[in-house]
Amino acid sequence: MNFEQFKAKYQQTEVEHYPNKVPGGILVSVLVQTYNHEFYIKRCLDAILGQKTNFEFEILLGEDTSSDNTRKICKEYAQKFPEKIRLFLHHPSNKIKVLNVNTGNFNAFYNFYHARGKFVAFCEGDDYWTDPKKLQKQVDFLMKNSDFVLCYHWFEEKFEVQSDSKNQYLEQPEKDLSREELIGLLYHPLLSTTCFRNCLIDLPEEIMEVINVDSFLLSILGNFGKARFLENINASTYRRHSGGVWTENEKEIKLKSKILTFEKLHFFYIQQENTEAQLFIKTRLLNILKANLFCHIKTGDIANTIKVTRKYLKVKNLKSRNFILNF
Numbered sequence: 001m002n003f004e005q006f007k008a009k010y011q012q013t014e015v016e017h018y019p020n021k022v023p024g025g026i027l028v029s030v031l032v033q034t035y036n037h038e039f040y041i042k043r044c045l046d047a048i049l050g051q052k053t054n055f056e057f058e059i060l061l062g063e064d065t066s067s068d069n070t071r072k073i074c075k076e077y078a079q080k081f082p083e084k085i086r087l088f089l090h091h092p093s094n095k096i097k098v099l100n101v102n103t104g105n106f107n108a109f110y111n112f113y114h115a116r117g118k119f120v121a122f123c124e125g126d127d128y129w130t131d132p133k134k135l136q137k138q139v140d141f142l143m144k145n146s147d148f149v150l151c152y153h154w155f156e157e158k159f160e161v162q163s164d165s166k167n168q169y170l171e172q173p174e175k176d177l178s179r180e181e182l183i184g185l186l187y188h189p190l191l192s193t194t195c196f197r198n199c200l201i202d203l204p205e206e207i208m209e210v211i212n213v214d215s216f217l218l219s220i221l222g223n224f225g226k227a228r229f230l231e232n233i234n235a236s237t238y239r240r241h242s243g244g245v246w247t248e249n250e251k252e253i254k255l256k257s258k259i260l261t262f263e264k265l266h267f268f269y270i271q272q273e274n275t276e277a278q279l280f281i282k283t284r285l286l287n288i289l290k291a292n293l294f295c296h297i298k299t300g301d302i303a304n305t306i307k308v309t310r311k312y313l314k315v316k317n318l319k320s321r322n323f324i325l326n327f
Contacts, residue, residue: 001202001203001205001208002201002202003113006109006113006203006208010094010096010106010208011094011106012091012093012094013091013093013094014091015088015089015090015091015094015110016088017086017087017088017089018075018078018086018087018088018089019078019082020078020082020083020085020086020087021082021083022058022082022083022084022085022086023056023083024116025056026056026057026058026116026117027055027056027057027117027118027119027139028053028055028056028057028058028117028119028120028121028135028139028195029057029058029060029114029115029116029117029120029121029198030048030057030058030059030060030120030121030122030123030135031060031062031108031111031112031115031121031122031123032044032045032048032059032060032061032062032111032122032123032124032125033062033064033104033107033108033111033124033125034061034062034064034066034070034074034124034125034126035063035064035065035066035070035104035107035125036066036067036068036070037066037070037125037126038066038068038069038070038073040125040126040127040128040239041070041073041074041125041126042073042077043128044123044124044125044126044127044128045059045061045077045085046128047123047128047129047130048123048129049081049084050132051129051132051133051134051135051136052132052133053133053135053136053139054136055136055139057084057117057135058084058085058086058116058117059081059084059085059086060086060088060111060114060115061074061077061078061085061086061087061088062088062090062104062107062108062110062111063087063088063089063090063107064090064095064104064107065089065090065091065092070125071089074087074089075087086114088107088110088111088114090106090107090110094106096208098209098210098211098257098260099211099253099256099257099260101211101253103211105208105213108213109203109207109208112200112203113203115198117198118197118198119139119142119195119196119197119198120196120197120198121135121194121195121196122191122192122194123192123236124192126239127192127236127237127238127239128236128237129236129237130234130235130236130237131153131233131234131236134153134233134234134236135195137230137232137233138151138153138195138230138233139195141228141230142195142196142197146225147225147226148225148226148227148228149182149196149197149199149221149222149224149225149226149227150189150194150195150196150197150221150225150227150228151194151195151196151227151228151229151230152172152190152193152195152227152228152229152230153193153229153230153231153233153234153235153236154172154174154193154231154233154234154235154236155172155190155192155193155235155236155237155238156235156236156237156238157170157237157238157240158237158238158239158240159240170190170238171188172189172190172193173187173188173189173229174229174231175187175229176226176227176228176229177189177222177226177227177229178226179222179223179225179226180222180276180280181222181227182218182219182221182222182226182227183219183220183222183223183276183277183280183281184219184222184277184281184283184284185215185218185219185262185281185284186284188214188215188218189218189227189229190236190238191214191217191218192238193236196221197224197225199221199224200220200221204220204268206264206265206268207220207264207268209260209264210257210260210261210264211257211260211261212257212258212261215261215265216261216264216265219265219277219281220268223274223277255292258288259285259288259289259292259311262281262284262285262288263285263315265281266278266281266282266285266315269281282315285315286312286315286316289308289311289312289315290312292308293305293308293309293312296308
């Protein structure tokens, strides 16, 4: 799906482009998506603007119609740093719903389509980097190692609400990842720690239809190369707070979202006639469904046991390219 097709399908209201003076010759595009981040967005932008590089980079800042002061702050930064920031002001009518949940997908993909750099980095508006040479170190590596499509580094979680620290911590792989490990999502680097080659001219339509966009993106990037874990970059900060995507969602939605992501990935690789990737993703999907099935059996939930069993058998015997899971 190219940009024009994307707009034709999803854009109901034209996005406002705030005036900027960002020059040409950009090497890295940093994509920042923000929504209701008035207490966090300044630190995020300051850390990116403070990057020390020997190349030009741009910040693509997508503001998703926040109900707090986030939009006002974004405008202030765009006005103060017109040579660095390209601000896109979004309208709520463009939001893409997945599993009946409003997502930031339109905001994220609008940024992605406008990235001009040879390399792309992400940072959510409530996260921030701590190493002023992060981009320089990552670009230096990628420029010298063409068989790697991306590199990433450590991060640490910061719990804004102390009770949230009881939640399970995210895990960051501390090793290099093969193409197969990326494609099959055996390991999942945090997207805000990555820098990758801008090698996707068009985007598959299936990626628009999932909540776990980062998982889908990492999988398809694996088709272009390996991933390097860089130990010489200070850990970035990943915030946990009440306004986060997952903290407001039920466990059931999380599970459905994960299953949907692997189902859409499997369908994508069928269309690409990528037999190897199909097998990786199908195996992961079956394992997720099997674990879910055992959980329902253990709790005596007969209705969901029958439902998940049917899904598992459908996937296991899947041969049709038109199969879509129904929730």
